Amino acid sequence: xxxxxxxxxxxxxxxxxxxxxxxxxxxxxxxxxxxxxxxxxxxxxxxxxxxxxxxxxxxxxxxxxxxxxxxxxxxxxxxxxxxxxxxxxxxxxxxxxxxxxxxxxxxxxxxxxxxxxxxxxxxxxxxxxxxxxxxxxxxxxxxxxxxxxxxxxxxxxxxxxxxxxxxxxxxxxxxxxxxxxx
Amino acid sequence: xxxxxxxxxxxxxxxxxxxxxxxxxxxxxxxxxxxxxxxxxxxxxxxxxxxxxxxxxxxxxxxxxxxxxxxxxxxxxxxxxxxxxxxxxxxxxxxxxxxxxxxxxxxxxxxxxxxxxxxxxxxxxxxxxxxxxxxxxxxxxxxxxxxxxxxxxxxxxxxxxxxxxxxxxxxxxxxxxxxxxxxxxxxxxxxxxxxxxxxxxxxxxxxxxxxxxxxxxxxxxxxxxxxxxxxxxxxxxxxxxxxxx
Numbered sequence: 001x002x003x004x005x006x007x008x009x010x011x012x013x014x015x016x017x018x019x020x021x022x023x024x025x026x027x028x029x030x031x032x033x034x035x036x037x038x039x040x041x042x043x044x045x046x047x048x049x050x051x052x053x054x055x056x057x058x059x060x061x062x063x064x065x066x067x068x069x070x071x072x073x074x075x076x077x078x079x080x081x082x083x084x085x086x087x088x089x090x091x092x093x094x095x096x097x098x099x100x101x102x103x104x105x106x107x108x109x110x111x112x113x114x115x116x117x118x119x120x121x122x123x124x125x126x127x128x129x130x131x132x133x134x135x136x137x138x139x140x141x142x143x144x145x146x147x148x149x150x151x152x153x154x155x156x157x158x159x160x161x162x163x164x165x166x167x168x169x170x171x172x173x174x175x176x177x178x179x180x181x182x
Numbered sequence: 183x184x185x186x187x188x189x190x191x192x193x194x195x196x197x198x199x200x201x202x203x204x205x206x207x208x209x210x211x212x213x214x215x216x217x218x219x220x221x222x223x224x225x226x227x228x229x230x231x232x233x234x235x236x237x238x239x240x241x242x243x244x245x246x247x248x249x250x251x252x253x254x255x256x257x258x259x260x261x262x263x264x265x266x267x268x269x270x271x272x273x274x275x276x277x278x279x280x281x282x283x284x285x286x287x288x289x290x291x292x293x294x295x296x297x298x299x300x301x302x303x304x305x306x307x308x309x310x311x312x313x314x315x316x317x318x319x320x321x322x323x324x325x326x327x328x329x330x331x332x333x334x335x336x337x338x339x340x341x342x343x344x345x346x347x348x349x350x351x352x353x354x355x356x357x358x359x360x361x362x363x364x365x366x367x368x369x370x371x372x373x374x375x376x377x378x379x380x381x382x383x384x385x386x387x388x389x390x391x392x393x394x395x396x397x398x399x400x401x402x403x404x405x406x407x408x409x410x411x412x413x414x415x416x417x418x419x420x421x422x423x424x425x426x427x
Contacts, residue, residue: 060424064399066213069390070206074397076404076421091395091406092418109214109221112204114237116214116221123223123232125240137238144225 037181040150040157041173044165050103050120055134059084059099070110073097073131077108080169083117085131097131104168106151120168121146149182156181204237209388209399210254210295210347217257218278224252224264231279243279258298261331265296270305272331287334290320295388299350301329302372306345306357321345323357325373337373347388349396354412356396358386364398366415378413 061084065077072089082102087095104120113129114137123143127135150157150170159180160167205216213224221232221240227250231243251267262281264271269288273281292307303326323345325338343362348355355367355375363382367375385400391409395418398405403422407415 061404061421062424064387064404064423066209066211067388067390067397067399067404068206068208068212069392069397074404076399086421088397088406091397091408094404094406094419094421096421107212107214107223109208109212109216110206111202111216111221111234112237114234116232116234116240118223123240125238127238138240140232140240140242143223143230143242 035156037154037156038152039173039175039178040152040155040170041175041178042150042158042160042164042167043169043171045103045120045168046165050166050168051122051139052101052103053119053124053126053134053136054101055132056082056099056101058096061096065106066108068108068110075108075110075115077105077117079106080104083108083115085128085134098134100126100128100134102126118144120144120166149180153182202234207390207392209390210256210297210349211388213253213255215255215257215262217262217275218260220275220278222255222257222262222275222281224248224255226250226252228252229255229262229264229273229281231281233279244281246273246281253293254295256296256298261298263296263298263303263328265294265305267291267293270294270296270303270326270334272328272334274331284331285334287326287336289324292320293346295347297348297350298328299352300372301327303328303334304348304350304355304375306342306348308342308345308360323348323375325375327373338375340375346386349389349391351391351409354391354409356389356391356398358388358398358400360387361385361401364389364400364415366409366412368412379415381415 063079065079068075074086074088076084083100085097087097102117102119105117108117115126115128121144123140125138127137156178157180158178202216215222219235221234223230229246232240234240254265256263260276262273262275272284275281294307296305305324307320307322309320321342323340323342327335327337344360346358348357353369355369357365364384364386366379368378386398388399390397394410396407403420405420406418
């Protein structure tokens with residue numbers, strides 16, 4: 001069987017990781033000497049700690065994500081952490097009512113008195129009729145693939161190790177040996 | 183309704199007409215949306231439908247492969263408009279839970295939410311570090327004719343600074359410019375947005391316009407403005423954000 005010409009072979013070997021660069025990579029891009037991209041590391045949680053949705057007292061809004069408006073109530077995603085419920089019947093004086101801790105949450109929608117949110121790998125349906133006592137009514141387990149990379153782009157990150165648990169978020173890191181990037 | 187910065191809402195009247203009874207309104211960057219008793223969820227590659235006829239009991243339904251770089255989903259008039267990093271996908275969702283592909287409007291690699299009103303789609307294109315696109319300077323607001331859903335057609339492209347979420351409500355369009363502020367456009371001529379106000383100090387990511395009240399999220403807080411006066415926004419309140427220590 002004829003061997004591929006040397007040049008072609010080299011191109012093929014280099015080409016594979018390059019094509020893959022759109023999603024998530026295990027190796028650094030070729031030819032990169034100084035890499036100033038921010039570095040992140042995964043935050044791990046156990047399934048038990050992640051699958052724990054609870055109502056808490058009002059919390060400060062630190063990183064506002066998606067918002068949703070329903071019947072004079074405003075729902076503000078705290079990125080990766082949960083949902084602030086705000087009584088917004090008077091937009092001149094919005095009043096935070098409670099915080100629903102939903103580990104990993106980044107998305108939300110409300111129908112009737114049910115709030116849908118992503119709870120890391122699960123989809124949860126929560127009864128918010130009483131915002132001071134939000135209750136889980138349904139959990140669809142593993143509705144999402146396990147997160148293998150951070151939501152930010154043009155970053156380097158420590159490759160997640162499934163043995164350490166579920167990735168529930170990402171934080172900045174100084175670990176220059178981070179091997180993954182996107 | 184309200185704005186069509188909005189999931190689950192038709193920008194047709196000022197009543198709380200909703201695409202699905204009992205649903206609320208989301209922003210343009212949403213990945214969850216409600217339409218015809220169906221919760222549609224996009225992740226980076228797929229569209230998943232959940233039957234929420236009984237809101238307390240969502241039932242997983244069909245999963246549709248969409249490609250890569252899926253960012254946002256916006257329902258309008260029985261259709262789903264999906265913002266991706268390479269363009270806008272249009273799906274017919276007249277059969278709940280069973281979306282049918284109609285067309286793709288392709289543009290340069292960027293981040294891009296979409297909102298729709300009447301026969302027009304408004305799309306923002308943003309380049310930048312977190313959009314995987316440093317090389318191409320593509321910061322634009324595009325007006326796309328979607329009267330033929332099978333063949334969307336660009337009719338105008340307006341330069342922007344760093345546009346993100348957007349919202350439309352009748353004769354007014356809002357565009358978030360990230361750290362560069364918030365813009366209000368007059369849509370008396372819906373194909374030719376005319377800049378009325380640029381609040382440079384309001385760092386903004388996404389908006390929900392609803393009944394003359396604009397809700398704005400940004401780095402510094404959640405602002406609410408009255409847009410009853412289409413020439414000038416009036417600040418109603420601000421919920422402060424406490425930055426991470």
